[in-house]
Amino acid sequence: MLLKLNIADDRPLHEQVAGAVRRAVAEGECAPGDRLPPARDLAQALGVNANTVLRGLRALRDEGVLEFRRGRGVTVADGADTRSALLERVRELVADGARLGYGKEDLVEMIEGAP
Secondary structure, three states, rough: OOOOOOOOOOOOOOHHHOOOHHHHHHHHOOOOOOEEHHHHHHHHHHHHHHHHHHHHHHHHHOOEEEEEEEEEEEEEOHHHHHHHHHHEEEEHHHHHHHOOOOOOHHHHHHHHHHH
């Protein structure tokens, strides 16, 4: 799994880490059941602190994209590929809405009114 961070990105590093892993899952680079490299190895490859990587991975665990299992490391959760792709599209929708002056509540209203 080849992950890259954009140093010009204004987002916090842990969000960039989560986004990079989320993208890898959505694009099929990591399939459900695949084991991720240890956080220390990911941190070294990305040039960030291991705690930064762990914070990003915990966020993905909370979203249901990753599973943490003692003794087995971090694996991609079943159904994570579709969930990850959908979450990425939702984030893009929220960002596009914000650029156009719409808040999250406005977007929810639009979605609820959609056929």
